[in-house]
Amino acid sequence: MSLRVGVCSTEHVHAATYVERLRDLDGVEFVGATDDGAGGEGSNAASVGGEGATGVDAAFRAPEALFEAADAVVVCSDNASHGRWVRAAAAAGVAVLCEKPLATDVGEAAALAAACEDAGVVAGVCMPMRFSPLALELKAAYESGDVGDLRFVTGTNRGRMPGGWFVDPERAGGGATTDHTVHVVDLVRWITGREVAEVYAEVDSRLHGIPVEDVSVLSMVLDDGTPFTLDGSWSRPDEWDTWGDVTLELLGTDGVARFDTTDATLKLTRDGGDDAGVASVAYGDDPDAGLLRDFVNAVEAERDPRTTMRDAVPEVAVIEAAYASAERGEPVAVADVTGGDE
Amino acid sequence: MRGARVGVVMVTIALVGSGRIAEEHALAYADVADADVVGVASTDDPGGFAERLGLDAAAFEDETAMLDALDPAVVDVCPPVDRRAASVERAVERGCDVFCEGPLARTLADAERVRDGVADAGVTFAVGNALRFAAPYVRARELVEAGEVGTPGVARATRVGPRPAGTRSGGDDDDAAAADGVLFERCVHDFDYLRWVLGDVARVHARRAAWGTGGEGGERVAATLRFVGGAVGHVEGSWERSSSRPLDASFEVAGDDGLVEYDGATAAFGRYAADGGDASTGTPTGASPRRRELDAFLGCVADGGTPRATADDGVAAVRVALAAAESVECGGPVRVAEVEA
Numbered sequence: 001m002s003l004r005v006g007v008c009s010t011e012h013v014h015a016a017t018y019v020e021r022l023r024d025l026d027g028v029e030f031v032g033a034t035d036d037g038a039g040g041e042g043s044n045a046a047s048v049g050g051e052g053a054t055g056v057d058a059a060f061r062a063p064e065a066l067f068e069a070a071d072a073v074v075v076c077s078d079n080a081s082h083g084r085w086v087r088a089a090a091a092a093g094v095a096v097l098c099e100k101p102l103a104t105d106v107g108e109a110a111a112l113a114a115a116c117e118d119a120g121v122v123a124g125v126c127m128p129m130r131f132s133p134l135a136l137e138l139k140a141a142y143e144s145g146d147v148g149d150l151r152f153v154t155g156t157n158r159g160r161m162p163g164g165w166f167v168d169p170e171r172a173g174g175g176a177t178t179d180h181t182v183h184v185v186d187l188v189r190w191i192t193g194r195e196v197a198e199v200y201a202e203v204d205s206r207l208h209g210i211p212v213e214d215v216s217v218l219s220m221v222l223d224d225g226t227p228f229t230l231d232g233s234w235s236r237p238d239e240w241d242t243w244g245d246v247t248l249e250l251l252g253t254d255g256v257a258r259f260d261t262t263d264a265t266l267k268l269t270r271d272g273g274d275d276a277g278v279a280s281v282a283y284g285d286d287p288d289a290g291l292l293r294d295f296v297n298a299v300e301a302e303r304d305p306r307t308t309m310r311d312a313v314p315e316v317a318v319i320e321a322a323y324a325s326a327e328r329g330e331p332v333a334v335a336d337v338t339g340g341d342e
Numbered sequence: 343m344r345g346a347r348v349g350v351v352m353v354t355i356a357l358v359g360s361g362r363i364a365e366e367h368a369l370a371y372a373d374v375a376d377a378d379v380v381g382v383a384s385t386d387d388p389g390g391f392a393e394r395l396g397l398d399a400a401a402f403e404d405e406t407a408m409l410d411a412l413d414p415a416v417v418d419v420c421p422p423v424d425r426r427a428a429s430v431e432r433a434v435e436r437g438c439d440v441f442c443e444g445p446l447a448r449t450l451a452d453a454e455r456v457r458d459g460v461a462d463a464g465v466t467f468a469v470g471n472a473l474r475f476a477a478p479y480v481r482a483r484e485l486v487e488a489g490e491v492g493t494p495g496v497a498r499a500t501r502v503g504p505r506p507a508g509t510r511s512g513g514d515d516d517d518a519a520a521a522d523g524v525l526f527e528r529c530v531h532d533f534d535y536l537r538w539v540l541g542d543v544a545r546v547h548a549r550r551a552a553w554g555t556g557g558e559g560g561e562r563v564a565a566t567l568r569f570v571g572g573a574v575g576h577v578e579g580s581w582e583r584s585s586s587r588p589l590d591a592s593f594e595v596a597g598d599d600g601l602v603e604y605d606g607a608t609a610a611f612g613r614y615a616a617d618g619g620d621a622s623t624g625t626p627t628g629a630s631p632r633r634r635e636l637d638a639f640l641g642c643v644a645d646g647g648t649p650r651a652t653a654d655d656g657v658a659a660v661r662v663a664l665a666a667a668e669s670v671e672c673g674g675p676v677r678v679a680e681v682e683a
Contacts, residue, residue, distance in 0.1 A: 151560065204574060206493070206495035206572060208598065214495070217566050219566045229578070236601065251551075251580065255583075256582060
């Protein structure tokens, strides 16, 4: 029997990809997408509506109808709407995988995790990098003791400016810091088991003339004193050869291990068409497919997905601490923004 | 093949130092037609140094004795950092033109005293930073100057890799004076380069980790900069024991209209021995950056031009490094203009 999976809102740039992957997954029936339109402009309805692969009408269903028809949903709305959709799914007893960041306020993030726990539904957050073969190799190297005692962590997650609601402070909650902090922070927490203790942030809007920051350079410390810097700027031009990068380097007493996603690409040059020019095309196991497969398996087995909503809460705290640091012009302890609620 | 340029007098050069950098300078001068290294002063076997490099140069344990004996036109200063200011002063007092390897000094007071002494003496003075003559760095700056990336917004410079032989340890257990190793031996060159491209730095926040002792020690620093012009920078440097990973010197400058990236880890040239011996890779670009730099300096000596990196630049780079060191200690950002040490 297939697991019935739907998508709540199609505002996120990943929505179309997730629908495609869901349609390809064995044992999964994509039952449709819903968008009540309350989130605002930017719906990708046109890209996911229309006939479904399995004969099910995959056109938009009203929210209530989707929750009736689904065992699990993926929330692909703007950040401000995550709360509405997650609470609605929990209330309907439907498992939920939510795009990142879970929330932009740590209290809200904790409340969403609690709502799902109380409702007894499987709840996760989209952290596809935990399924990247490169990140998995880094984790294995670290766990084998290849780097020895950890001494320094250096990461980047630089990208093109996504536009749309991502640059609307009301709908996104912030710019590059909100968008590009959690992927690498999540990896570092997962691999090392350490938490971010302090953040010093240099953020600014300098590259795209937008109302949110597009430069985001964070200098952090883990709870064991290990420095950890992260450049999450939207600094890749629109004409760059791919969407962006994820790089992570772990330096320790016995060695260093690192990966760079841009090195696992083919160089494709198109001489014509809409995408004329040089592009870098990734190869290898697709992290998005891994993410969705794990979520589906988790729902079926009634176990935690690889990144639970509860896992994601401290990562929201890092975002908050970053903004607090930028505002105050000094380092901010993450404990100061969680206020012990975490 | 050596031959003096027509009408140019042979420039006599006295070298202060006998370490790795002095060796690079001596070898670079050997290729310069109108330069002659006539003396080497060092407390560490100057005679052996001269002999090893085949220099027809007199060896001195004492710099003053060398300057007295040889009365050189130019003094090339490249002892350990904390001795450079004094050597520059000795040379400048005698009216010698001076090339001083960067960083200029370990303290602001020393750096400023050098700058003031140079200004008073009216000699030709250059601070060394081979990056200002390294092809990719030069070309990237040209692109930025030409507006190819628009107004810069965020820049990154990386200099990570194995410890060079003979460096003093930056490990926890060692002399605190050597604790700024990576900042003053690696990062400072990128501070100077980024200043050259993006202008003065307003504030610095830096973090540092160091471990081990002696030659087994490792150290890494990451400095987050805010430039006066508003751009943000991330400069990272390290000394690691992982000698299997070669030096990675890379940088990028992202602006509101584009991005220029240099990946120093890729090499355009490689040579590999069939017997599995050491491989040699790199990207030759014509004359070496060191050679270009010294050539340019000697050109300024000859025609009175202003070197690419002046004493003011030397002071400014030291300020940024000191601000970073202070930030490491105090944990907060440090305004570069307020550095007092």
